[in-house]
């Protein structure tokens with residue numbers, strides 16, 4: 001039994017899904033947003049909200065950025081301290097953006113959808129377990145036993161999305177899959193409220209250990225790297241690093257973790273955009289859009305949701321959902337984030353092959369050359 005028909009269905013209400021829903025708020029399309037959890041829900045993250053996230057929010061609606069800054073606890077980041085061996089590189093990062101807890105940031109986006117997108121029916125606690133192709137789009141089956149139909153599908157359900165893999169035919173690329181853990185700490189010494197810290201080791205590159213100050217006085221501390229570079233349990237690498245590192249151990253001597261150490265997947269982009277087909281687009285982590293150098297994905301997730309929604313709206317208007325139409329989404333992505341991803345992908349591969357290049361690149365980065 002079909003519960004409702006929609007023009008556009010979005011699976012997942014993270015940054016990608018909410019950006020898509022917000023982009024469609026003034027359209028004439030009937031939209032459904034399905035989310036397996038209920039908000040506010042937490043997301044394991046470093047909480048670094050980069051400039052692409054901020055710029056996309058502004059593009060969706062300039063007043064949303066103002067509202068974010070006026071209502072959310074966020075720290076403006078102006079500097080980065082990069083540690084490598086015994087050297088420290090300090091640089092201005094005017095484009096980094098903010099730190100803000102994902103619990104708050106994602107809930108902020110979700111609340112905007114609920115408040116402003118009257119054409120979007122929101123289904124919380126409604127995980128989509130299966131989609132089935134029909135002549136006019138898809139049937140969606142929820143874990144609660146309901147069934148919906150849609151002409152256009154935006155798959156935004158994160159790094160573990162089986163639906164994305166089934167639709168695009170892509171396989172889980174284990175060699176480019178990263179993993180990261182993070183915990184919140186109190187009492188970390190010598191923090192600066194406008195400075196993020198990143199610590200590299202050759203063997204884990206592009207992975208790194210991060211120390212991000214948060215507006216509530218806690219610190220988000222984490223470590224991530226490619227799964228294939230892990231020779232030990234990731235939690236133990238992280239804990240040993242902060243406990244024994246010459247520079248960090250005194251700063252963490254009296255620090256206490258105020259949350260469990262938890263982890264998640266990092267699907268690094270490999271300079272490919274397998275993200276469209278007849279009646280569907282895939283966005284954010286489900287399309288492996290994570291930056292190959294920084295491991296950040298919120299900005300690309302939001303940008304991809306924003307572009308996919310524009311293409312989906314046109315498909316509905318023209319009654320044409322063929323892959324020649326949805327390919328326009330992939331082309332927008334290529335144009336807006338493809339060059340960045342390409343440069344960073346090539347740079348990462350180069351450093352991974354010739355690890356001695358890492359300090360050279362850090363020096364060039366400091367001088368603003370790369």
Ligand SMILES: Cc1cc2nc3c(=O)[nH]c(=O)nc-3n(C[C@H](O)[C@H](O)[C@H](O)COP(=O)(O)OP(=O)(O)OC[C@H]3O[C@@H](n4cnc5c(N)ncnc54)[C@H](O)[C@@H]3O)c2cc1C
Nearest residue numbers: 012014015016036045046048128158264284285296297298
């Ligand atoms: C430890 C760690 C640290 C990170 N640090 C940063 C950082 O500092 N900065 C940064 O930019 N990026 C960071 N990232 C990456 C960032 O978290 C992701 O790139 C970003 O969350 C992607 O957004 P998304 O909307 O694509 O997916 P998600 O944020 O994962 O959202 C997907 C949503 O879909 C829902 N969902 C899943 N399956 C279903 C289903 N079947 N039906 C309905 N709903 C479903 C989920 O509940 C979730 O709400 C980090 C990742 C990790 C693991």
